[in-house]
Amino acid sequence: MPLLHVDNLSRSFEQTRALDAASLTVERGEIVALMGANGAGKSTLVKILSGVLSADGGTVTLKGNPFAPGSPAEAAAAGVVTVHQSTDLVGAPGLTVADALLLNRFADRGQPFFVSRRGIRRQAQAILDAVGFELPLDRDFGDIPAADRQLVAIARALANKADLLILDEPTASLSADESRRLFEVLLRLRRNGLAILYISHRTADLEAIADRALVMRGGAVVGAFARPIDFSQAIETMIGRKLQSARPGARQAQGAPIFEMRGARLLPSSELFDLSVHEGEVVAITGVLGAGKSRLLSAIFGTIPLLAGTMVLDGRPHRPKSAADAIAAGVAMAAEDRHRSSLMPPSWPGNSLAATISLPHLAKWYRHGFLFGDRERREAERAIERLHIKAPGPLASIWTLSGGNQQKVVLARWEAEPSRLLLLDEPFQGVDVGARHDIIQAIRRRTDRAALIATSDPEEAIEVADRIIVIDRHGIADAASGAVASVFEELTA
Incomplete structure (x- = not known):
């Protein structure tokens, strides 16, 4: 029995x-x-x-x-x-x-x-x-x-x-x-x-x-x-279908970088490092927990200070003092804990799929303080179709969606307006294989910007990125394009 x-x-x-x-x-x-x-x-x-x-x-x-x-x-x-x-x-x-x-x-x-x-x-x-x-x-x-x-x-x-x-x-x-x-x-x-x-x-x-x-x-x-x-x-x-690679081949970086960090330091005790990301390039930052992945993205997004060094975005100094400054400069970010950082609480009125997408764009979409739902609904409908989001409709509560579909909505938020640098912190956490495939395709489809993705999973890094950078003790430890498995094994052993 x-x-x-x-x-x-x-x-x-x-x-x-x-x-x-x-x-x-x-x-x-x-x-x-x-x-x-x-x-x-x-x-x-x-x-x-x-x-x-x-x-x-x-x-x-x-x-x-x-x-x-x-x-x-x-x-x-x-x-x-x-x-x-x-x-x-x-x-x-x-x-x-x-x-x-x-x-x-x-x-x-x-x-x-x-x-x-x-x-x-x-x-x-x-x-x-x-x-x-x-x-x-x-x-x-x-x-x-x-x-x-x-x-x-x-x-x-x-x-x-x-x-x-x-x-x-x-x-x-x-x-x-x-x-x-x-x-x-x-x-x-x-x-x-x-x-x-x-x-x-x-x-x-x-x-x-x-x-x-x-x-x-x-x-x-x-x-x-x-x-x-x-x-x-x-x-x-x-x-329910054959599994095919979402990343058929790595792209080679060409031309001047969209974003650069020069002589950067994240903590007083960490080593200086340089970092560059080119247009159309997807770069993964990987390493053990606590190595500095999230802190690096937060410094670029202006939510914590960079202790030393300079940042350059599209040839201009990038010194955001807040997330709003970073967004205005063309930097978008989805933080690690989407429930706390990207979604409105279930009891709040703005928890629909459409409102979740529009939240950081309200000042731009509704300049005179009048809120009209047409723009929100149109963007949400496009996102549902483009990212294969399983939802009853654009007004459905974000909390009724599965974790993978919630993450697609968070990504759709930053697809709704042009950006030059997309920062994603552990975007595949709690996301199934099928949804991860859709998200990777959406990330790599955009060649008019660069993407910097932090992940603790080497398999995810290999699957999504053109180039992979290993971070250790809040400094850049190594960089590679394809054969980085041995580096990951050493860092995560």
């Missing part, structure tokens, strides 16, 4: 069928990868298993018993716990790691009204001992690495005696070393009999730990692959 059995599960949202007779099983002591393009139904399935949503049809059994939790707390009590990509709800700056481990218990009415620091620490250590983790209990949760925050979330989940652990993109913000550490933990948990449903767009993750992979498309499970997993076939099953 399988631990989890999902049979013909269905769920619709108005006219959209998110799950269409989806069926799968998960056994004890195995890691099952769940693959699928954005919008394939993975999130809806996980929300039903987590008690966030209810199904319209079909059945779920857990340990041989009907399973239809009405809340995440009910799901956890039954043995199904989900750890999401974001750890924002796991803890917060100001709380210790011990506090974060015990947050669930603090909300339990059966707990004593008064608690001591010694008691909190003792209970937290017991949780870590039970799962074999080592974490700094007295450290501020806001100061620990992303990998440790993930381990806090997993430890808290296992303290609830979980039978099934669902992980949603757990390595999206982890370095290679942190990912390896997490994999060691997961493999040990699997040996102890825990079942893990692992959702990721990173085939390297799945190759490292998955016993088998299930592929979703159109709300149904359409493929199953045993180890060793044929990822080329799995990805083709996922997107």
